[in-house]
Amino acid sequence: MATHRFYIPASDWDLDQLTLSREEAHHCLDVMRCAVGDRIIVFNGEGVEVEAEIISASKKEVTLKSFLVTQTDPPPARLTLGQAIPKGKNMDLIIQKATELGATRIIPLLSERTVVQLDAADLEKKREKWQRVAIEACKQCGQNWLPEVTTPLTIDQFVKKTGDNFRLIAAISPTAQSLKNILNEYSEGNEARPTAATLMVGPEGDFTPAEVSTAIGAGFAPLSLGPIILRSETAAIYALSVTGYELMS
Secondary structure, three states: OOOOOEEEEHHOOEEEEEEEEEHHHHHHHHHHHHOOOOOOEEOOOEEEEEEEEEEEEEEEEEEEEEEEEEEEOOOOOOOOOOOOOOOOOOOHHHHHOOOOOOOOOEEEEEOOOOOOOOOHHHHHHHHHHHHHHHHHHHHHHHHOEEEEOOOOEHHHHHHHHOOOOOOOEEEOOOOOHHHHHHHHHHHHHHOOOOOEEEEEEEOOOOOHHHHHHHHOOOEEEEEEOOOOOOHHHHHHHHHHHHHHHHHOO
C-alpha cells in the first residue's frame, strides 16, 4: 500500500504524465528511498490525490504512472490567518499547525512589535520557505488542500485587503467576547452562518492599541481566547481550532 506522499503543483499537473522534479524527486529517491516499481501518493494542493507507480527515476525527475484518482472536497469554510511574525522558528510551527487545521490562506503580518526585520528580497525568500513548510505539512498529515502563504503585509495593508465579512482579532481586552457570543450577534443580522472567516493573531506582546483600533475600525470583532495569556503560536492554534470547529462542523 502506498504511504509516502509527494507534491506536484496544480500548474504542472497532468494525469497522463505525472512527474516529480527538483526537491520532490530528491525527497522521493534520496530521503524516502523509493525506487522503480514502488507505489506512492501524489497530490496537487487543490483537492486531488493519485496513487501512482514509479516507472523511471533519475537524479532530476521521477516519472509516474497513475492508478487510483481521489477528489477531496474543499473545506466547508475558508479560514484566513493573519499572523504577526513571531521571533525564532515559531512561524514555521504556526504554518505547520494552520495547515493541519485546514487554513485556506496564511498571511504573515509585519506589526509594530514584530521583532524580525526584513527587506523586500528577504520577504520573498521567507514566503517561499514558509510555503514549503505548508507543503511538507500537507505531505505529513494527508491534507490535500494546500494553503496559500502570501508575502508579508503591514497591518494597514491586511485590514484593507481582506474581503471576508466575518473578521476576528484575538484580543486581551475587557471588550473581547467568546466566539459563541460573536457568532450569536452575527446570526442576528444574517440568515446563515459565515462560510469564511479571517483571524488576526498578534506577536509577542500582542498588537499595539493603535493596531487593535485599526482592526476594529475595519470590522474585526475582538475575540477572547480565555483568561490565560497565551503565547502567539498557542493563540493561533487555539483560534483556528475553535473557529474551524464552529464553522466546519
